[in-house]
Amino acid sequence: MSDMTLQDISAAMKKLDICMLSTHAENGEISGRPMSNNGEVEYGGTAYFFTEGDHRMVAEIEANPKVAQGYQSDDLYIQVQGHANLVRDKAQFQEHWNPDLDKWFPEGIDTPDLVMIEIAGQRITYWAGRDEGEIKL
Numbered sequence: 208m209s210d211m212t213l214q215d216i217s218a219a220m221k222k223l224d225i226c227m228l229s230t231h232a233e234n235g236e237i238s239g240r241p242m243s244n245n246g247e248v249e250y251g252g253t254a255y256f257f258t259e260g261d262h263r264m265v266a267e268i269e270a271n272p273k274v275a276q277g278y279q280s281d282d283l284y285i286q287v288q289g290h291a292n293l294v295r296d297k298a299q300f301q302e303h304w305n306p307d308l309d310k311w312f313p314e315g316i317d318t319p320d321l322v323m324i325e326i327a328g329q330r331i332t333y334w335a336g337r338d339e340g341e342i343k344l
Contacts, residue, residue: 211340216331217250219283227277228256228324230267230291238267244278248305252328252344254287255303257312260295260320268293274326284334287326294323 225241232238242256254276258264268274268291278285294300300316300323312318331342 211333211335211338211342213250213252213331213342213344216285216333216342219280220244220250220278220285221248223278223280226254228264229275229277230264231271231273232267233270238264239277240264242276243307243311254289254326254328256324256326257300257308258322258324259318260322262322264324265293265322268324276326276328282336286332287328288330288332289326289328292325292327294325295321299323299325 224244226244227239228242229237229239242258244254244256248255272291274289274291276285276287276289278287297316300321303323304316309315312321328344330344333340333342
């Protein structure tokens with residue numbers, strides 16, 4: 208059993224841009240898609256992602272807010288289980304906006320039907336080589 212801390216996980220996640228965000232599909236299956244972590248974001252237990260409001264994943268989160276995020280590097284695998292909240296407030300968008308998002312949303316926080324997915328992590332599991340561990344948030 209390894210003894211990584213939340214700070215260790217946060218440092219590792221700064222180097223990872225893409226995660227797989229998994230939700231519960233309408234038919235009960237698990238649905239996943241790549242989402243940008245926008246790199247160099249301090250992870251303290253809550254993650255933020257942006258999408259369009261008409262995206263299928265928004266409807267899935269509205270129906271069941273339990274989600275999982277999967278991150279991978281050469282020798283570290285991280286899974287965060289959490290609870291998603293859909294935010295439609297421009298002031299909160301601004302707090303978490305990164306200029307790299309402009310390539311996906313050219314109108315910035317004024318993009319019509321923009322939604323921020325705020326994921327409060329509840330449990331992190333990780334595997335680093337033969338070591339593995341869990342952090343409860």
